[in-house]
Amino acid sequence: MLRLELFTPCDDERPVFITGNFNGWGVRDEQYRMTKTGEGRYEYNFQSVPPSIEVLEYKYVKGGWESEELGENGFPPGNRRTPVSGSFVLDVAHRWKTHTPGYDPVYYPDIQILSKRFNVPQLRRRRRISVLLPWDYHQSGRRYPVLYLQDGQNLFEDDAPYGTWGVDKQLAQLAGNGKGSFILVAIDHGGDERIREFMPYEHHKWGEGLGMDYARFLAETLKPYIDSHFRTLPDREHTGIGGSSMGGLISIYAGLLFPEIYSRFMIFSPSLWVASKLFLEPVRFSPFAETRIYLYGGAKEGAGVLDNIYRFRDAMESKGYDHSKLKIRVSADPEGRHNEARWGQEFPVAAEWLF
Numbered sequence: 001m002l003r004l005e006l007f008t009p010c011d012d013e014r015p016v017f018i019t020g021n022f023n024g025w026g027v028r029d030e031q032y033r034m035t036k037t038g039e040g041r042y043e044y045n046f047q048s049v050p051p052s053i054e055v056l057e058y059k060y061v062k063g064g065w066e067s068e069e070l071g072e073n074g075f076p077p078g079n080r081r082t083p084v085s086g087s088f089v090l091d092v093a094h095r096w097k098t099h100t101p102g103y104d105p106v107y108y109p110d111i112q113i114l115s116k117r118f119n120v121p122q123l124r125r126r127r128r129i130s131v132l133l134p135w136d137y138h139q140s141g142r143r144y145p146v147l148y149l150q151d152g153q154n155l156f157e158d159d160a161p162y163g164t165w166g167v168d169k170q171l172a173q174l175a176g177n178g179k180g181s182f183i184l185v186a187i188d189h190g191g192d193e194r195i196r197e198f199m200p201y202e203h204h205k206w207g208e209g210l211g212m213d214y215a216r217f218l219a220e221t222l223k224p225y226i227d228s229h230f231r232t233l234p235d236r237e238h239t240g241i242g243g244s245s246m247g248g249l250i251s252i253y254a255g256l257l258f259p260e261i262y263s264r265f266m267i268f269s270p271s272l273w274v275a276s277k278l279f280l281e282p283v284r285f286s287p288f289a290e291t292r293i294y295l296y297g298g299a300k301e302g303a304g305v306l307d308n309i310y311r312f313r314d315a316m317e318s319k320g321y322d323h324s325k326l327k328i329r330v331s332a333d334p335e336g337r338h339n340e341a342r343w344g345q346e347f348p349v350a351a352e353w354l355f
Contacts (some may be wrong), residue, residue, distance in 0.1 A: 001045070001046050001047060001048070001049070001084075001087075002045070002046040002049070002056070002082070002084060002086055002087060002088075002089070003043060003044070003045045003046070003087065003088050003089070004018065004034075004043065004044045004046075004058075004089050004091065005041070005042070005043045005088070005089070005090045005091070006034065006041070006042040006043070006060060006090075006091050006092070006093060007040055007041055007042075007090070007091070007092050007093075008040045008042075008069075008092070008093040008094070008096070009040060009092075009094065010040075010093075010094065010095050010096060011039065011040040012062070012096070014062035014063055014067060014096075015033055015034070015036075015062065015063070016033070016034040016036075016042050016060055016061070016062055016093075017029060017032055017033050017034065017060070017061050017062070017063065018032040018034060018044055018058050018059075018060060019032065019058065019059055019060075019061055020056060020057050020058030020059065020079070021053060021056065021057045021058070022046075022049050022050060022053060022056060022058070024138050024139060025110070025137075025138035025139075026138065026139065027061050027063065027064040027065060028063055028064055032044065034060075046084075049084050053084060054083065054084055054085075055081055055082070055083055055084065056081065056082050056083070056084050057079045057080065057081050058079065058080050058081075058082075059077075059079060059080060060091070060093050062096050063105065064105050064106060064108055064135075065108045065109060065110045065111065065135065066097060066105035066108030066168075066172070067096055067097050067098065067105070068096070068097055068110075068111070069093040069094075069095070069096060069097075070093075070094060070095040070096060070097060071094055071095075072094045072095075074095065074157065074159060075113060075157070076097075076111045076112070076113055077113065078112070078113055078115075079112075102169065102173065103169050103172040103173040103176060104172065104176045105172070106135065106176075107135045107171075107172040107173075107175035107176045108135060108168065108169075108171075108172045109132040109133055109134060109135055109168055109171045109172065109175075109184070110132070110133040110134075110135070110137060110138070111130060111131070111132050111133075111156065111168060112130065112131045112132075112133065113128065113129075113130050114129040114130065114131050115128065115129055116128045118222075119221075120214075120217050120221070121217070121221060122213040122214070122216045122217040122220070122221065123190075123197065123210060123213050123214065123217065125190060125193075127187065127188045127189075127190065128152065128188040129152070129185065129186070129187055129188070129222070130152055130155075130156070130185070130186040130188075131183065131184070131185055131186075131226070131230065132156065132167065132168060132171060132183070132184040132185075132186065133183055133230070134171075134175065134180075134181050134182070134183065135172070135175055137183075137231070141231075142231065143231045143232060143233045144181060144182050144183045144230075144231060144232060144233060144238075145181075145182040145183070145232075145233050145238035145239065145240070145264075145355055146182060146183045146184075146185060146223075146226060146227075146230075146232050146233070146234075146238065146239055146240070147182055147183070147184050147185070147239075147240040147241070147242060147264070147266065147351070147354075147355070148185045148187065148218060148222070148223070148239075148240065148241045148242070149167075149184060149185070149186055149187070149241075149242050149243055149247075149266070150187055150189065150198070150242070150243030150244075150246075150247030150248075150250060150251060151187075151188075151189045151194075151243055151244065151245075151247045152186030152187050152188040152189070153188050153189065154340050155167045155184075155186045156168040156186065160340070162339075162340055163339055163340035163341050164340055164341075164344065165340055165341075165343050165344035165347055166344045167184060167186075167344065167347055170344065170347050170348045170351075171184065173348065174348050174351060174352065179351075179352055180348065180351055180352070180355070181355075182238075182240075182351075182355050183226075183230060183232060185222070185226055187218070187222070189247070193210075194246065195246060196208070196209060196210050197210045197211070197213075197214045197250070198211060198214065198246040198247060198249055198250040199211050199246075199249075199250075199274065199275065200212065200215075200249070200250065200253040200275050200277070200278060201275055201277050201278075203274060203275075209275075211250050211253050211254075212257070214250060214254075215250065215253060215254035215257050215258065218241070218254055219254065219257075219258045219261050223239070223261065236259075236260060236261055236262060236263045236289075237263055237289065237290070238263075239261060239262050239263065239264065240262060240263070240264030240265065240266060240354055240355070241254055241255050241262045241264070241265060241266070242264075242265060242266025242267060242268070242294075242350075243266075243267070243268070244268035244269050244270075244340075244343045245268075245269055245270070245271050245338065246271045246274075248267045248268050248269060248270030248271065249270045249271045249272060249274070249275060249278070251265065251266070251267055251270075252265065252267055252270055252272075252278060252281075252312070253275075253278060253281065255293075256281045256282070256285045257281075259285055259291070263289065263290060263291050263292065264291075264292050264354040264355065265291075265292065265293040265294060265354075266294050266347075266350045266351070266354060267293065267294065267295050267296070268296045268297075268343045268346060268350075269296065269297050269298065269301055269305050269338055269343070270295075270297075270305075270308070270309070270312075271303070272305075272308035272309070272311075272312060273303045273304055273305075273308060278312070279311060279312060279315045280315075282315045282316045282318075282319050285316075285319075289325060290324075290325050290326075290327065291325060291326050291327070292327045292328075292329075292353070292354050293313075293316070293326075293327070293328045293329070294329050294331070294350040294353055294354055295309045295312070295313060295328065295329065295330045295331070296309075296330075296331040296332075296333070296336075296343070296346045296350065297309045297330075297331075297332055297333075297336065298332075298333045298334075298335070298336015298337055298338065298342060299332065299333065299334045299335070299336060300334075300335060300336060300337050301336060301337060301338040302338070305338070306332055309330060309332075310330065313328050313330055316328060329353060331346065331349065331350075
């Protein structure tokens, strides 16, 4: 019927499996284990495909999602597609993920690159959006909470230029403990435009802030798209937003601007020092129902990070909100510094409290 042939220049002893819409995206499925035909060469012959499938969507994995194929750029590629009516396809898998000790690879999330050029109409730009699906997403049939995190380049790639949070591995560890069952959406920042996009207001150094437009993109464009393409729990009770540094700043702003959308805030080392007007935003904020805000800062970060965190907490709590609805937790590390690795350590603690 249909034969897939695969060449990989970075081969190893791990077997190669095919996963896709024909088997519910199951991994380690012996029925779809490829036959090795030579050095770095594999093939698989489909005998039958469910009659409802006209276009085969698939990926190659060396076991589970923790060992999926990578493109030349080191990122997981999008789903491969080919008509079932075809007879032969030759694919190339340039690289493969490898996992490190510390988590059970069975629970590794399925990382999908939604688009490398997702349209951001509010800013007239495009950017990469990644979605980390729970390890059992394709088999469970469940709907999941969603957490939107900024600075996607620093969240799960081992060779990120400024270090990584390692949320992929953290999610696997959480899942292994029966926790962390939510979809994570990682939004890449805008490179040279990052500061302006994350700046809520006009600034004497960086000029006009584009934060409102960016916040509108998250709420009005990205969230509806995610809710329509994935099995989410779309209500505010199950929707969170977060980030670190300037990403933490814009997450606070977006969360306060759209309280009808977000009820979970994961805020690490926010750059509140560049936007003092943000301390006035709680005046206009009114939690619809329960709202949880997790604030983290390190004493060795400088720029008054911890002092501003406490100031923001006090600004929120001083408005007389019903404390059964508004819950704020501050985590302060006396040795904490301003870096991705430390935020990655805080991620599972915050995720467990928030969700």
